[in-house]
Amino acid sequence: MTDILIDHPVAAAVADGTLPGRVWLYSNYHCNLACSYCLTESSPRSPRRQLEAATMLSVAEQAAELGFTGLGVTGGEPFLLPWLPETVRAMATFLPVVLLTNGTLFEGDRINRALLLADHDVALQISLDSHRPDLNDLARGEDNFAKVVAAVPRLVAGGVTVRIATTTAGPLDDPGLDPLRRLVTSLGVAPENHLVRPIVRRGRADLEDLGVEAEARDIPSELTITADGAFWGSFGPTVRSGRLDTDLLLTRTVLPLSAPAQALLGVVSGMPAGNDTNLGIR
Amino acid sequence: MPRIELPGPEQAPLTTKLYFAGGDPGPIVSALAQVPELLAPTLAFVGAALGPGAAGIRYKEFAILRTSALQGCRYCIHAHTTVAVDAGLTPDEVRGLRGEIPLDAAFPDEAERTLLCWIDAMAGATGPIAESAWSPARRWWPDHLLVELATTIGATLFLNRFATGFELPTSPEVVDRLHETGFALDIDPVQPEGELVRD
Numbered sequence: 234m235t236d237i238l239i240d241h242p243v244a245a246a247v248a249d250g251t252l253p254g255r256v257w258l259y260s261n262y263h264c265n266l267a268c269s270y271c272l273t274e275s276s277p278r279s280p281r282r283q284l285e286a287a288t289m290l291s292v293a294e295q296a297a298e299l300g301f302t303g304l305g306v307t308g309g310e311p312f313l314l315p316w317l318p319e320t321v322r323a324m325a326t327f328l329p330v331v332l333l334t335n336g337t338l339f340e341g342d343r344i345n346r347a348l349l350l351a352d353h354d355v356a357l358q359i360s361l362d363s364h365r366p367d368l369n370d371l372a373r374g375e376d377n378f379a380k381v382v383a384a385v386p387r388l389v390a391g392g393v394t395v396r397i398a399t400t401t402a403g404p405l406d407d408p409g410l411d412p413l414r415r416l417v418t419s420l421g422v423a424p425e426n427h428l429v430r431p432i433v434r435r436g437r438a439d440l441e442d443l444g445v446e447a448e449a450r451d452i453p454s455e456l457t458i459t460a461d462g463a464f465w466g467s468f469g470p471t472v473r474s475g476r477l478d479t480d481l482l483l484t485r486t487v488l489p490l491s492a493p494a495q496a497l498l499g500v501v502s503g504m505p506a507g508n509d510t511n512l513g514i515r
Numbered sequence: 516m517p518r519i520e521l522p523g524p525e526q527a528p529l530t531t532k533l534y535f536a537g538g539d540p541g542p543i544v545s546a547l548a549q550v551p552e553l554l555a556p557t558l559a560f561v562g563a564a565l566g567p568g569a570a571g572i573r574y575k576e577f578a579i580l581r582t583s584a585l586q587g588c589r590y591c592i593h594a595h596t597t598v599a600v601d602a603g604l605t606p607d608e609v610r611g612l613r614g615e616i617p618l619d620a621a622f623p624d625e626a627e628r629t630l631l632c633w634i635d636a637m638a639g640a641t642g643p644i645a646e647s648a649w650s651p652a653r654r655w656w657p658d659h660l661l662v663e664l665a666t667t668i669g670a671t672l673f674l675n676r677f678a679t680g681f682e683l684p685t686s687p688e689v690v691d692r693l694h695e696t697g698f699a700l701d702i703d704p705v706q707p708e709g710e711l712v713r714d
Contacts, residue, residue, distance in 0.1 A: 465529055483529035484552040496552060500529050 235297035235327055251496060252454065254302030255331075256490070259459040260284050260317060260336030261309040266335055266374045270400060270443050272436035274472040275309045279478040282309075282460045286320040288488065292458050293324035295490035307333040307454075307467060312445035318349040321493040329354040331396070336360065337377055339384040343476065344391070347384075347466055351392035358396040358428070359385060364412040382420060389421035396426040402443055405429050452481070454501050456494055462486070463493030465500065518681045519547035530554075542590075542683040543674065564670035570663045572602045577631060578664045580612040580669040582638035584705040590678035591671065592702055593685040597692040609698065614705030626655040632709045633661070637708030638668045652687045 238244050246252040262282040264275035273279070293304055304324055307439035311317050312334050324330050332350070336359035339347050347357065359381055363369040388395050397417045399410065410429060417427045432444030433452075452466035461477055462485040464470045469481030483496040521542055522528075524535040531548040534540045547554040565579060576599040583591035592613060598610050611621025612631075622628050633652035636644040652661065677683075685700075693700060 458627065479522060479526045479528050480548070482551060483530065485550045486552055496530060 236356050237300045238298050239300070239468075241491065242301055243491060243498055244432060246498050246501075247300040249304065251501060252456070252494075255305050255455050256292065256296045256301050256303075257305040257307060257455055257457040258284060259457065259470060260289065260291055260306050260311045262472070263313060263339060264308060264310040264335070265313065266377065268374065268437075269322070269372045269441055270402075270432045270438040272433065272438065272474045273309065273472045274437045274475065279309065279472075283314065284458070284460050286316050288458075289320055290323055291408040291444055291488055292490055293327040293330075297305050299490060299494055301328065301456075304330045304405045305333065305467065306330060310335055310338065312338045312346065315374070317359065318346050321355055322350060324351075325354040327368060329356075329357050331356050333360075333398070335373070335377070335381075336384050337374075337380040339388070340380065344384060344387055347388055347393060348391040356394040356426075357388060360400065361397050361413070361417070362399050364399065364416045375383070382416070385420040385422065394426075395412050395420075395422050396428060397422050399427070400428060400432055401431045402432050405431065433468050436473055439473060440470075454497060456497050458482075458487050458490075463496070465497060485510055516548070517542060517683050519549070520545060522548050541686065542681075543678065545669050546677070546681060546683065561670050561674065564666045568667075570610065570660050570667070573604065574630065574660070574664060576602050576604060576668055578634055578638075578667040579671045580609070581631060581634050582668050583675055584612060584614045584702065585635065585639040585707055586672065586675040586679070587702070587704055588675035588679045588711060589700075589702065590683050590685055591675055592595075593689050593693060593700065596698050597689055599695055600692075604699070613698075615699075615702075618708050629655050630664075634664065634668065635707035635709060636667060636711040638672065640711035642712040645710040645712055671681070 245251065246480065247254055259273075260283065262273050262275055263279040266278060267276035288308075296304060306321060306324075311332060321330055321332055332355055334357055336357075350357065360373065361369065361378070362372060362380050363378075366374070369378040370376065385395055385397070397420075399413060401407065401410065407511065411481075412425060418424060434436050434444035436445050438444040447468065452468045455466055457464040457467045457469055459470045461470060463479040463483045465483055469478070471478045483500070484493045486492045520697050522545055524532070527535045528551040530551045531554050534544050534548065534554065539545075542562065544554065545556070547557055553600060565575065576595060579599065580592065580595040580599050596609055596613065599612065600606075604612075607616065607621045610616045611618050617633050618628060622631060629651035632648050633644070636648040
């Protein structure tokens with residue numbers, strides 16, 4: 234149990250809801266897939282832009298000290314990093330972790346790496362966009378659907394908490410998603426652990442003319458740590474035509490975490506309420 | 516061409532957007548915007564060190580333009596040639612600071628010459644300053660003024676290396692002013708004058 238620095242202005246801001254409780258970490262930018270709406274243009278050829286394991290642990294520890302209430306790890310595909318499960322397990326001793334993955338690297342014995350996270354305060358969030366393999370794989374790549382629907386029940390049976398995230402270009406309450414909702418339930422994932430969210434028009438989605446327009450104030454102001462610096466929101470450190478977007482960059486300094494957290498608090502305090510709830514970005 | 520990318524208004528980080536609100540903030544601000552947490556404190560320091568102070572703009576420009584000439588910083592020489600002209604320095608005084616004519620010829624006032632000799636020793640050499648530069652300056656100038664100008668020289672040295680190292684471009688407006696006022700864009704290397712370093 235980490236002692237919270239209760240007198241720190243960031244801790245006070247998290248406690249009163251001025252700042253969101255979750256800190257995101259982009260563990261890496263490269264990915265075994267190349268999805269059409271990817272915010273970071275991730276693919277097997279992407280520069281890795283990788284955080285060190287020690288940095289991720291320090292972020293977790295200092296986030297807990299500053300009163301943050303949760304961590305998120307995303308990429309790229311985090312499971313491409315061989316040391317990731319052990320690092321995330323250690324991070325979860327400080328705060329609960331949501332770990333985003335495409336779920337396609339768990340075939341055969343490789344699922345044992347994900348099963349290391351069972352019975353720890355870690356939830357795997359796996360992407361699945363359609364109940365139809367052809368539609369799902371159109372955006373996410375060949376055999377994606379088959380690999381995910383094979384992996385999820387094995388993970389659930391192994392004691393891993395699994396959430397399913399669906400990214401859609403349509404309305405979030407589209408009845409056309411009902412078959413997918415039923416599929417998710419049949420895989421052993423509770424309905425409350427199925428998130429449906431819009432495509433945000435940044436990164437590759439912007440180049441592909443996809444998704445909803447969102448300004449900074451529309452994007453949840455979750456502190457987001459990358460190898461390139463700290464950003465406003467997990468939708469901040471996007472990549473377009475190979476170049477990192479810096480419009481939502483807060484600081485290049487990531488540790489001590491209080492430095493970017495203070496910068497974020499400064500910006501949040503001077504910004505009017507956004508449209509994030511209406512856009513469904515949360 | 517600059518050696519680094521200079522973000523425009525669209526890619527300017529959140530905390531730096533204010534500096535871009537009035538249009539192009541110039542290459543130094545644009546470059547610093549790449550590290551947002553450095554921008555405000557650096558500009559605060561540079562603004563305090565180079566801006567109005569007890570020393571007065573004439574002596575500030577002595578320090579800034581002479582330091583820039585000794586360092587061979589084209590960007591800062593260009594920019595502060597126009598600032599010095601606007602501050603009321605004569606064309607010969609500006610040429611003297613730029614090293615195009617001897618300081619003795621440009622500055623008949625003995626007190627000012629001692630100050631320029633001290634500036635040359637501060638900005639144009641390493642090691643402790645020669646007594647022949649210190650003693651005359653101390654006769655004419657109070658400690659606080661030398662401290663203020665030392666800070667101006669230090670901030671200018673930082674800007675000189677920053678602008679020269681990254682090859683920041685002179686703005687077209689400054690180039691036009693230099694043409695209008697008859698000052699050259701190309702400047703030969705300048706050697707400091709007098710004995711600079713104590714043995």
